[in-house]
Amino acid sequence: MHLTRITYCSEIIKNIGSEELSDILEVSRRNNEKDSITGVLLFNSNFFLQCLEGSREVVNRLYSRICCDKRHHNVQIVAYSEVSKRQFADWDMAYLPWTETTRKIIAQYSIGAEFNPYQMSAQSAIELLDDLGRILQKGDN
Ligand SMILES: Cc1cc2nc3c(=O)[nH]c(=O)nc-3n(C[C@H](O)[C@H](O)[C@H](O)COP(=O)(O)O)c2cc1C
Known part of the structure:
Protein backbone atom coordinates (compact mmCIF):
# COMPACT_ATOMS: atom_id res chain seq x y z
CA MET A 1 0.00 0.00 0.00
CA HIS A 2 2.18 2.84 -1.19
CA LEU A 3 1.14 6.44 -0.81
CA THR A 4 0.71 7.71 -4.34
CA ARG A 5 -0.10 11.02 -5.96
CA ILE A 6 -1.52 11.53 -9.41
CA THR A 7 -1.94 14.89 -11.08
CA TYR A 8 -3.95 15.16 -14.25
CA CYS A 9 -5.56 17.83 -16.36
CA SER A 10 -8.67 17.79 -18.49
CA GLU A 11 -10.90 20.03 -20.56
CA ILE A 12 -14.41 20.75 -19.48
CA ILE A 13 -17.32 19.90 -21.71
CA LYS A 14 -19.06 23.07 -22.82
CA ASN A 15 -21.86 24.33 -20.62
CA ILE A 16 -20.62 22.87 -17.39
CA GLY A 17 -21.76 25.30 -14.75
CA SER A 18 -21.57 25.90 -11.04
CA GLU A 19 -24.27 23.31 -10.37
CA GLU A 20 -22.27 20.51 -12.03
CA LEU A 21 -19.17 21.68 -10.24
CA SER A 22 -20.97 21.53 -6.89
CA ASP A 23 -22.15 18.00 -7.73
CA ILE A 24 -18.61 16.90 -8.56
CA LEU A 25 -17.28 18.33 -5.30
CA GLU A 26 -20.06 16.88 -3.18
CA VAL A 27 -19.63 13.35 -4.58
CA SER A 28 -15.84 13.66 -4.47
CA ARG A 29 -15.79 14.66 -0.83
CA ARG A 30 -18.18 11.87 0.16
CA ASN A 31 -16.30 9.14 -1.74
CA ASN A 32 -12.82 10.41 -0.95
CA GLU A 33 -13.43 10.51 2.78
CA LYS A 34 -14.50 6.84 2.63
CA ASP A 35 -11.43 5.89 0.58
CA SER A 36 -8.91 8.06 2.49
CA ILE A 37 -8.19 10.09 -0.62
CA THR A 38 -7.13 13.71 -0.30
CA GLY A 39 -6.42 16.29 -2.94
CA VAL A 40 -7.27 19.49 -4.66
CA LEU A 41 -9.26 20.55 -7.69
CA LEU A 42 -8.40 23.67 -9.63
CA PHE A 43 -10.89 24.85 -12.19
CA ASN A 44 -11.19 27.77 -14.53
CA SER A 45 -13.76 28.20 -17.26
CA ASN A 46 -11.91 25.77 -19.58
CA PHE A 47 -9.73 23.35 -17.67
CA PHE A 48 -9.41 21.17 -14.61
CA LEU A 49 -6.17 20.40 -12.83
CA GLN A 50 -6.61 17.86 -10.06
CA CYS A 51 -4.30 16.11 -7.67
CA LEU A 52 -5.35 12.91 -5.89
CA GLU A 53 -3.39 11.33 -3.04
CA GLY A 54 -3.95 7.98 -1.39
CA SER A 55 -3.11 4.31 -1.70
CA ARG A 56 -1.94 3.34 -5.16
CA GLU A 57 -4.79 0.92 -5.63
CA VAL A 58 -7.51 3.39 -4.68
CA VAL A 59 -5.96 6.30 -6.59
CA ASN A 60 -5.68 4.17 -9.75
CA ARG A 61 -9.26 2.99 -9.44
CA LEU A 62 -10.56 6.52 -8.95
CA TYR A 63 -8.53 7.87 -11.85
CA SER A 64 -10.02 5.21 -14.17
CA ARG A 65 -13.49 6.25 -13.05
CA ILE A 66 -12.76 9.94 -13.57
CA CYS A 67 -11.43 9.26 -17.10
CA CYS A 68 -14.88 7.90 -18.08
CA ASP A 69 -16.73 10.93 -16.73
CA LYS A 70 -18.61 12.66 -19.54
CA ARG A 71 -18.35 16.10 -17.92
CA HIS A 72 -14.82 16.49 -19.20
CA HIS A 73 -12.55 15.04 -21.87
CA ASN A 74 -8.95 14.90 -23.10
CA VAL A 75 -7.86 13.66 -19.67
CA GLN A 76 -4.04 13.61 -19.48
CA ILE A 77 -1.74 12.49 -16.69
CA VAL A 78 0.68 15.28 -15.83
CA ALA A 79 2.56 13.49 -13.04
CA TYR A 80 2.37 10.22 -11.16
CA SER A 81 4.65 9.19 -8.31
CA GLU A 82 4.95 7.62 -4.92
CA VAL A 83 5.23 10.28 -2.25
CA SER A 84 6.44 10.22 1.33
CA LYS A 85 3.68 12.49 2.59
CA ARG A 86 0.41 14.09 1.56
CA SER A 110 2.11 29.99 -17.07
CA ILE A 111 3.46 30.73 -20.52
CA GLY A 112 0.55 32.95 -21.52
CA ALA A 113 -2.05 35.06 -19.79
CA GLU A 114 -4.52 32.17 -19.65
CA PHE A 115 -4.34 29.20 -17.30
CA ASN A 116 -3.60 26.19 -19.49
CA PRO A 117 -2.36 23.08 -17.66
CA TYR A 118 -1.64 21.32 -20.98
CA GLN A 119 1.19 23.79 -21.51
CA MET A 120 2.73 23.14 -18.09
CA SER A 121 5.60 20.83 -17.35
CA ALA A 122 5.06 18.25 -14.61
CA GLN A 123 7.44 20.22 -12.41
CA SER A 124 5.53 23.47 -12.90
CA ALA A 125 2.20 21.78 -12.20
CA ILE A 126 3.52 20.18 -9.01
CA GLU A 127 5.15 23.38 -7.78
CA LEU A 128 1.96 25.30 -8.60
CA LEU A 129 -0.11 22.85 -6.54
CA ASP A 130 2.44 23.03 -3.70
CA ASP A 131 2.14 26.83 -3.67
CA LEU A 132 -1.64 26.64 -3.76
CA GLY A 133 -1.54 24.09 -0.94
CA ARG A 134 0.38 26.60 1.15
CA ILE A 135 -2.24 29.32 0.62
CA LEU A 136 -4.97 26.82 1.52
CA GLN A 137 -3.09 26.10 4.77
CA LYS A 138 -2.99 29.81 5.52
CA GLY A 139 -6.63 30.16 4.52
CA ASP A 140 -6.07 33.35 2.52
CA ASN A 141 -7.21 32.14 -0.90
C1 LIG B 1 -12.89 16.91 -12.85
C2 LIG B 1 -13.53 15.82 -12.06
C3 LIG B 1 -13.00 15.46 -10.83
C4 LIG B 1 -13.57 14.43 -10.08
N1 LIG B 1 -13.01 14.09 -8.87
C5 LIG B 1 -13.54 13.07 -8.16
C6 LIG B 1 -12.97 12.68 -6.91
O1 LIG B 1 -11.99 13.25 -6.41
N2 LIG B 1 -13.57 11.65 -6.25
C7 LIG B 1 -14.66 10.99 -6.72
O2 LIG B 1 -15.14 10.06 -6.07
N3 LIG B 1 -15.22 11.35 -7.89
C8 LIG B 1 -14.70 12.37 -8.61
N4 LIG B 1 -15.28 12.75 -9.79
C9 LIG B 1 -16.55 12.10 -10.19
C10 LIG B 1 -16.31 10.74 -10.82
O3 LIG B 1 -15.99 10.88 -12.18
C11 LIG B 1 -17.59 9.86 -10.69
O4 LIG B 1 -18.69 10.54 -11.27
C12 LIG B 1 -17.92 9.57 -9.24
O5 LIG B 1 -16.78 9.12 -8.55
C13 LIG B 1 -19.03 8.47 -9.16
O6 LIG B 1 -19.33 8.31 -7.82
P1 LIG B 1 -20.66 7.55 -7.35
O7 LIG B 1 -20.53 6.15 -7.94
O8 LIG B 1 -20.61 7.57 -5.85
O9 LIG B 1 -21.81 8.33 -7.92
C14 LIG B 1 -14.72 13.75 -10.57
C15 LIG B 1 -15.25 14.12 -11.81
C16 LIG B 1 -14.67 15.14 -12.55
C17 LIG B 1 -15.27 15.53 -13.87
Whole structure:
Protein backbone atom coordinates (compact mmCIF):
# COMPACT_ATOMS: atom_id res chain seq x y z
CA MET A 1 0.00 0.00 0.00
CA HIS A 2 2.18 2.84 -1.19
CA LEU A 3 1.14 6.44 -0.81
CA THR A 4 0.71 7.71 -4.34
CA ARG A 5 -0.10 11.02 -5.96
CA ILE A 6 -1.52 11.53 -9.41
CA THR A 7 -1.94 14.89 -11.08
CA TYR A 8 -3.95 15.16 -14.25
CA CYS A 9 -5.56 17.83 -16.36
CA SER A 10 -8.67 17.79 -18.49
CA GLU A 11 -10.90 20.03 -20.56
CA ILE A 12 -14.41 20.75 -19.48
CA ILE A 13 -17.32 19.90 -21.71
CA LYS A 14 -19.06 23.07 -22.82
CA ASN A 15 -21.86 24.33 -20.62
CA ILE A 16 -20.62 22.87 -17.39
CA GLY A 17 -21.76 25.30 -14.75
CA SER A 18 -21.57 25.90 -11.04
CA GLU A 19 -24.27 23.31 -10.37
CA GLU A 20 -22.27 20.51 -12.03
CA LEU A 21 -19.17 21.68 -10.24
CA SER A 22 -20.97 21.53 -6.89
CA ASP A 23 -22.15 18.00 -7.73
CA ILE A 24 -18.61 16.90 -8.56
CA LEU A 25 -17.28 18.33 -5.30
CA GLU A 26 -20.06 16.88 -3.18
CA VAL A 27 -19.63 13.35 -4.58
CA SER A 28 -15.84 13.66 -4.47
CA ARG A 29 -15.79 14.66 -0.83
CA ARG A 30 -18.18 11.87 0.16
CA ASN A 31 -16.30 9.14 -1.74
CA ASN A 32 -12.82 10.41 -0.95
CA GLU A 33 -13.43 10.51 2.78
CA LYS A 34 -14.50 6.84 2.63
CA ASP A 35 -11.43 5.89 0.58
CA SER A 36 -8.91 8.06 2.49
CA ILE A 37 -8.19 10.09 -0.62
CA THR A 38 -7.13 13.71 -0.30
CA GLY A 39 -6.42 16.29 -2.94
CA VAL A 40 -7.27 19.49 -4.66
CA LEU A 41 -9.26 20.55 -7.69
CA LEU A 42 -8.40 23.67 -9.63
CA PHE A 43 -10.89 24.85 -12.19
CA ASN A 44 -11.19 27.77 -14.53
CA SER A 45 -13.76 28.20 -17.26
CA ASN A 46 -11.91 25.77 -19.58
CA PHE A 47 -9.73 23.35 -17.67
CA PHE A 48 -9.41 21.17 -14.61
CA LEU A 49 -6.17 20.40 -12.83
CA GLN A 50 -6.61 17.86 -10.06
CA CYS A 51 -4.30 16.11 -7.67
CA LEU A 52 -5.35 12.91 -5.89
CA GLU A 53 -3.39 11.33 -3.04
CA GLY A 54 -3.95 7.98 -1.39
CA SER A 55 -3.11 4.31 -1.70
CA ARG A 56 -1.94 3.34 -5.16
CA GLU A 57 -4.79 0.92 -5.63
CA VAL A 58 -7.51 3.39 -4.68
CA VAL A 59 -5.96 6.30 -6.59
CA ASN A 60 -5.68 4.17 -9.75
CA ARG A 61 -9.26 2.99 -9.44
CA LEU A 62 -10.56 6.52 -8.95
CA TYR A 63 -8.53 7.87 -11.85
CA SER A 64 -10.02 5.21 -14.17
CA ARG A 65 -13.49 6.25 -13.05
CA ILE A 66 -12.76 9.94 -13.57
CA CYS A 67 -11.43 9.26 -17.10
CA CYS A 68 -14.88 7.90 -18.08
CA ASP A 69 -16.73 10.93 -16.73
CA LYS A 70 -18.61 12.66 -19.54
CA ARG A 71 -18.35 16.10 -17.92
CA HIS A 72 -14.82 16.49 -19.20
CA HIS A 73 -12.55 15.04 -21.87
CA ASN A 74 -8.95 14.90 -23.10
CA VAL A 75 -7.86 13.66 -19.67
CA GLN A 76 -4.04 13.61 -19.48
CA ILE A 77 -1.74 12.49 -16.69
CA VAL A 78 0.68 15.28 -15.83
CA ALA A 79 2.56 13.49 -13.04
CA TYR A 80 2.37 10.22 -11.16
CA SER A 81 4.65 9.19 -8.31
CA GLU A 82 4.95 7.62 -4.92
CA VAL A 83 5.23 10.28 -2.25
CA SER A 84 6.44 10.22 1.33
CA LYS A 85 3.68 12.49 2.59
CA ARG A 86 0.41 14.09 1.56
CA GLN A 87 0.34 17.68 0.41
CA PHE A 88 -3.42 18.04 0.96
CA ALA A 89 -3.85 15.87 4.05
CA ASP A 90 -6.56 18.12 5.49
CA TRP A 91 -8.85 18.04 2.45
CA ASP A 92 -11.08 15.24 1.07
CA MET A 93 -11.12 17.49 -1.99
CA ALA A 94 -10.05 21.09 -1.66
CA TYR A 95 -11.46 23.42 -4.25
CA LEU A 96 -9.55 26.44 -5.42
CA PRO A 97 -11.76 29.08 -6.91
CA TRP A 98 -10.44 31.68 -9.31
CA THR A 99 -9.38 34.61 -7.15
CA GLU A 100 -6.81 37.36 -7.51
CA THR A 101 -4.45 35.40 -5.22
CA THR A 102 -4.73 32.15 -7.19
CA ARG A 103 -4.52 34.03 -10.50
CA LYS A 104 -1.24 35.66 -9.47
CA ILE A 105 0.30 32.36 -8.37
CA ILE A 106 -0.86 30.59 -11.53
CA ALA A 107 0.56 33.39 -13.70
CA GLN A 108 4.02 32.62 -12.28
CA TYR A 109 3.85 29.15 -13.80
CA SER A 110 2.11 29.99 -17.07
CA ILE A 111 3.46 30.73 -20.52
CA GLY A 112 0.55 32.95 -21.52
CA ALA A 113 -2.05 35.06 -19.79
CA GLU A 114 -4.52 32.17 -19.65
CA PHE A 115 -4.34 29.20 -17.30
CA ASN A 116 -3.60 26.19 -19.49
CA PRO A 117 -2.36 23.08 -17.66
CA TYR A 118 -1.64 21.32 -20.98
CA GLN A 119 1.19 23.79 -21.51
CA MET A 120 2.73 23.14 -18.09
CA SER A 121 5.60 20.83 -17.35
CA ALA A 122 5.06 18.25 -14.61
CA GLN A 123 7.44 20.22 -12.41
CA SER A 124 5.53 23.47 -12.90
CA ALA A 125 2.20 21.78 -12.20
CA ILE A 126 3.52 20.18 -9.01
CA GLU A 127 5.15 23.38 -7.78
CA LEU A 128 1.96 25.30 -8.60
CA LEU A 129 -0.11 22.85 -6.54
CA ASP A 130 2.44 23.03 -3.70
CA ASP A 131 2.14 26.83 -3.67
CA LEU A 132 -1.64 26.64 -3.76
CA GLY A 133 -1.54 24.09 -0.94
CA ARG A 134 0.38 26.60 1.15
CA ILE A 135 -2.24 29.32 0.62
CA LEU A 136 -4.97 26.82 1.52
CA GLN A 137 -3.09 26.10 4.77
CA LYS A 138 -2.99 29.81 5.52
CA GLY A 139 -6.63 30.16 4.52
CA ASP A 140 -6.07 33.35 2.52
CA ASN A 141 -7.21 32.14 -0.90
C1 LIG B 1 -12.89 16.91 -12.85
C2 LIG B 1 -13.53 15.82 -12.06
C3 LIG B 1 -13.00 15.46 -10.83
C4 LIG B 1 -13.57 14.43 -10.08
N1 LIG B 1 -13.01 14.09 -8.87
C5 LIG B 1 -13.54 13.07 -8.16
C6 LIG B 1 -12.97 12.68 -6.91
O1 LIG B 1 -11.99 13.25 -6.41
N2 LIG B 1 -13.57 11.65 -6.25
C7 LIG B 1 -14.66 10.99 -6.72
O2 LIG B 1 -15.14 10.06 -6.07
N3 LIG B 1 -15.22 11.35 -7.89
C8 LIG B 1 -14.70 12.37 -8.61
N4 LIG B 1 -15.28 12.75 -9.79
C9 LIG B 1 -16.55 12.10 -10.19
C10 LIG B 1 -16.31 10.74 -10.82
O3 LIG B 1 -15.99 10.88 -12.18
C11 LIG B 1 -17.59 9.86 -10.69
O4 LIG B 1 -18.69 10.54 -11.27
C12 LIG B 1 -17.92 9.57 -9.24
O5 LIG B 1 -16.78 9.12 -8.55
C13 LIG B 1 -19.03 8.47 -9.16
O6 LIG B 1 -19.33 8.31 -7.82
P1 LIG B 1 -20.66 7.55 -7.35
O7 LIG B 1 -20.53 6.15 -7.94
O8 LIG B 1 -20.61 7.57 -5.85
O9 LIG B 1 -21.81 8.33 -7.92
C14 LIG B 1 -14.72 13.75 -10.57
C15 LIG B 1 -15.25 14.12 -11.81
C16 LIG B 1 -14.67 15.14 -12.55
C17 LIG B 1 -15.27 15.53 -13.87
